[in-house]
Amino acid sequence: MDAGRHPLIDVVTNAQVVACSGEPGAFRVRVRKRPRYVREDRCVACGLCVEACPQVGGNEFDMGIKARKAIYRPFPQSVPATYVVDPDACLNFLNFLTPKQRDRLERIRAIKARKDPAYRTDFLVCGHCVSACEVQAIDFDMQPEETDLEVGAILVATGFQEFDARSLRTYGYGRLPNVVTSLELERMLNASGVTQGHVVRPSDLRTPRRILFVQCVGARGEGGRPYCSRFCCMNAVKDSLLIRQHDPAVEEVTILYTDMRAFGKGFDDFVERARSEESAIFLRGRPATIRHDPTDDTLEVFVEDTLAHEPRRIRVDLVVLSVAAAPNEGAVELARMLGIETDAYGFIARRDPAVSAVETCREGIFVAGSAVGPQVIPDSVAQASAAAARAARFLSAERVTLDPEPPPPLDLSGPPRIGVLVCHCGINIAGLLDVSNLVDHAAAQPGVVAAVDDAFACSSTGQETLARLVAEHRLNRVVVAACTPRTHEPIFRETLARLGFNPYLLEMVNIRDQCSWVHAHHPTEAQEKARALLRMGIARAGHLEPLEEGRAPVTRSALVIGGGIAGIQAATDLAEQGFPVTLVERSSELGGRLAAPRLWHLYPTDRPAVEVLARKVERLRASGARILTDTEVTGIVGCVGSFQATLQGAVTEILPVGAIILAFGADLADPAGAYGHGRLSNVITSEDLERAFFEGGPRVEGKPLRSAAFVLCVGSRDPEGFSGCSRYCCPTAVKQALALARQGVDCTVFYRDMRTVSSGAEEMYREARGAGVLFVRVPSGSHAQVLGETRAERVRCRDELLDRVIEVPADLVVLSVGMRARQPETARFHDILKITVGLDGFFLERHPELAPVETAVEGVFLAGTVQGPKDIVDSVAQASAAAAKASVLLAHDQVRLDPAVSVVDPDRCRGCGQCVEICQFHAPALKEIEPGTWVAEVNPSLCKGCGTCASWCPSGAITARHFTNRQVEAMVDALFAEASP
Amino acid sequence: MSAPEGWNPRIVVFACNWCSYAGADTAGVSRIQHQPHFRMIRVMCSGRIQPGFVLRAFEKGADGVLVSGCHIGDCHYLFGNERAVEQFEKTRAVTRILGLEDERLRLEWISAAEGARFAQVIDQFTERVRALGPSPLAREAR
């Protein structure tokens, strides 16, 4: 929605790239746009065409449960907010006729045309939609259009397509109606989807009592796809919670899984919740067959429970297949056109994911999201920002300025002179409500000097009417009664601002979305409601105050704290875009965990870490960033756009910057004596093993190893400590075991769930098994036992899968230690910058999906493991994302400050500090105005305008601008004021 | 007390801009019909809905007041709705003193996608308040 409205984004939908030429910085891309037969510039999204359309087509989106018309809007929030004609269903295209029928029809027409010269062959067979449309938006003469776009960089974000489960016959998808895919279930669960949020069985539309999720359909070795789709585990768990919460009729949800891959931040806690609230039963296994039992119309699933070691027969009403993400059909063709490569599966290939998660093999072309292989949403969003940051380098240096010359402001002083514009919205409003009665009612309200109506207030003529009204009646308040302010307030505000009319003196009254559209059965009451809403809006308008948008200066430079891989990446990105960047590293060398001798080779490429690091550092140095090692940041004051950081160490100075990126990394957990660590000489951590590789490989008492055991989840997934997953340890252990196995060492890995989710990791896992590495699944709640007196001799554990105790010799025991928030840095920066820390101890991002690198403190961004455990590829992607977000801020020399924020009246404030306590954004602060007298002051660059402090203040000293007490109370009063005409 | 024949309750809904107000819009876009006896007042966050607003509504003649915001954890401003809960409790303490039945005042979390739920909450609340009849305060106000 935001993208659709952004002045610098052109959204071309229904289109396809057909050719690409040129070079980085100057590509020429040919785009073919299929006609939608609805003119976007005219359509007002009223939906009359849909009502008029007699033809029902298929609906790929709603699995045939809900029929779709031949003219439709793909889903309620679609961008553009316009309808589209499906040529395969529309009567006017005759595409649904067989070729033979069409031939015949055409022959008849030709004959008629020959006999009667006035006979037209181009008439529309149907045309109901054309006559229903009040704004002449439907145009069957539209032709496919080709346009050439000149662009500096290209970003491929074509996503994935659902694996076709029909190809796996055991599941019966396509044959058994009550076997659906996870995507189809998602449509049902969507509140604005096909069944409005309820799960039903497609066969009889009844609520299923028992539901079974089957995981990894077409993934992890099935259907020729070895990789893991990453998002399905969490998706199934989330859906099970949703279903159990919303549909009490659903009695049981079972999830058939192989490994529970809850690898993301907070994911494990979520799974635990599902387990403890019993919203789902977790069963390990894959179904052998799914059979329909006609006697009671249920599905019978045969499965081997691989943990309880018994065959099970489960009877359910609905089976949901968690289908894998497959490459998009067109991806290979698109890649060929763009001159980039695809991988063995047909996903877009990256040049080197360890170096950059978003660069393709061709310079200037980037990729983000599931186009490179399945991704979870937070990672996709981070990659998208990262790709944007990298792409910015290829765009022209010219940046966007805030706005052109604003017109001279109108004189809006004096008592309210309110003008009211009531919109018909075609028949959307006027079809139910008596608009002229509303106009009369408005005209009778105090302060109203003009009231008129308009067919479409948001159309260009409507906007002209508004402008005329303002000028003619010297209005100083405007009320528009039409649709929702959430979509249309920006449009009317813009029109008014162009007149020099303060946009905050506009009030919108929602008589469409929240009245005429939802009270069709109660016309009298709807009219009464509309009148009341109108009175309320007019009353509020009388109390509106003009607000001036503030501007705060931006120091156009950035500070990156931490010189590990994430800090290096973020600093490089920003410096390459031309922003002055200072990178501060506390130690004497760059590289953090990648520096020798901490990390030997990277997975899955098996490249030496130092080599990758050297390339990164080289690029950083070339970028022109200022690199300060042996330096610490000891204090930061200020706020977005103008921070002052105190640096101490090799360089001591006060550094002014506009944005700050935190990238000081994480700590590794201390095994704290677990598994004999510290007592038994040959029990080491995964990090120790990396170090040993630098010294020619691990040895025991000078001799080469014969056996090694790896214990996973040490200090992770621990209900008493860090309950999350550390993400990097499974692939790291597999990488290490594989390296040793290749040298002839017998390796055993004790794991809980094998979470080899990163790209190439699942393949590495298979390879390790092929190389003879033994994998032992540790039952939940129990632990592997390390046996030995002074040194570890053997490791013992029951293998949950074999239901047998396994005991293996171990010359070496390697503990895969998890990650921890780095201390004392995290606590220190929490104090200095007031960044919220999550329950897991790591910094909390603003929103996991919408704002994964932002913090609640504007101007401060998170890169790498400060936000939570990550591997190198993900850290690098997130660092680029942080740089992208910072560059948006630094692109201007001023930030706009929304004036609709809170202000404190110093005369009434008693300095109690409660507002300071409750505000998550640290906008209010206490200030000593004279000795002993403290009052709160709200910093407008930090305030987000929620108004909570205004309600909370015990002295009533805070005003929430634009939602003042008087404005709200005026609405309440007007609501109950008795209606005049 | 029983409501007079053909009597309709007067209900005020306070809703946050990002979730509940948006949820009502979603009901509109999906044309989910519901009872028309409520009037909506939009604020940016449910944390803005202070006792004074609700009490004024009752004082002026409301038979029921619905306070609504984003689900806990989803507040656009992180924790505004948790403050809203506390405000709501303060309000409730006063409405009890005023002798209003608890059911005349309700708190609901409704997300932007939950158009159907919005409609359902409105219908149920309307029926509940209808069953209670005119507010004792409203009769004085009129």
Ligand code: FES
């Ligand atoms: S924004 Fe909806 S409750 Fe805060």
